[in-house]
Amino acid sequence: QKEVEQNSGPLSVPEGAIASLNCTYSDRGSQSFFWYRQYSGKSPELIMSIYSNGDKEDGRFTAQLNKASQYVSLLIRDSQPSDSATYLCAATDFGNEKLTFGTGTRLTIIP
Amino acid sequence: DAGVIQSPRHEVTEMGQEVTLRCKPISGHNSLFWYRQTMMRGLELLIYFNNNVPIDDSGMPEDRFSAKMPNASFSTLKIQPSEPRDSAVYFCASSFRGSYNEQFFGPGTRLTVL
Numbered sequence: 001q002k003e004v005e006q007n008s009g010p011l012s013v014p015e016g017a018i019a020s021l022n023c024t025y026s027d028r029g030s031q032s033f034f035w036y037r038q039y040s041g042k043s044p045e046l047i048m049s050i051y052s053n054g055d056k057e058d059g060r061f062t063a064q065l066n067k068a069s070q071y072v073s074l075l076i077r078d079s080q081p082s083d084s085a086t087y088l089c090a091a092t093d094f095g096n097e098k099l100t101f102g103t104g105t106r107l108t109i110i111p
Numbered sequence: 112d113a114g115v116i117q118s119p120r121h122e123v124t125e126m127g128q129e130v131t132l133r134c135k136p137i138s139g140h141n142s143l144f145w146y147r148q149t150m151m152r153g154l155e156l157l158i159y160f161n162n163n164v165p166i167d168d169s170g171m172p173e174d175r176f177s178a179k180m181p182n183a184s185f186s187t188l189k190i191q192p193s194e195p196r197d198s199a200v201y202f203c204a205s206s207f208r209g210s211y212n213e214q215f216f217g218p219g220t221r222l223t224v225l
Contacts, residue, residue: 032211043202043216044154051211088154097142097212098167101154 002027004091006102015111019076023089023102026070033065034099035074036088044088048074079109113137115217117203123223129191132220135184136205144214145178145188146202154202160186161208193224 003026013019021035032051036044050056050063050072062075072091076083086106090099116135124130136143144159158168160180168178175194180186190197200221204214 034213036216043219046213046215049211049213092212097144097159097161097206097208098156099212099214103153 002030002091002100004089004100004102006087006089006105008103009106010108011105012108012110013079015079015081015109017079019079019083019107019109021074021076021087021089021105021107023072023074024070025072025089025091025100027091027093027100028067028070029093030070030091030100031094032092033063033072034090035061035063035072036090038086038088038104040085076107081109081111083107084109115203115205115215117201117217117220119220120218121221121223123225124193125225126194127192128224129189130193130197130222130224132188132201132203132222134186134188134203134217136186136203137215138184140205140207140215141183142206142208142212143180143186144204144206145186146204146216147199148202148219149199157188190222193222195224198222198224 035048038044048063050065056063060077064073086104088104089102118133142161145157148154157170163180178188200219202219204216206214
């Protein structure tokens, strides 16, 4: 059974600080990893994809992947109240289109 | 570009009625996914298609659920007969197989079965 685990939170971070969201996965064959942001009552929105070990930066977002430790993280710099949402981590293995989703971490940015 | 389009956005029906949810994927995408999201179970994959062919329907809860994709730009998810436990938000997502399989979600259909 492939699993993706996240701390459900809630995670509260002061405005302007760095928010750190973590995710672990059980399947060593997992190759592709995704972070989705979901506002309350809305659909998941893809914000980051990462496929190689190391860091990938996009604006205020940095995804980090460590395949040896089976660990993925998302850092949000200069957190804004608009970043308050649930963040879903997802993984898939090579050649497989099915995503395994974590249960999500609820992030609240405190003004 | 238009994203994934779903209709209706909200559906309220009575137990035993047939419900049909509709999805139009992003133009050029060749894979389509139907998900269900509830507080208790989170986001669950029900079925997905590639090039209009069902590839994996292992997440379909039971025979009351069926899905079709008659062409590249349209898919339906049907529940017949509906039950209160089917109340959830149903999302459709699409991707282009081969491009790292990034999935993009539609706005969802909130289904309430009374």
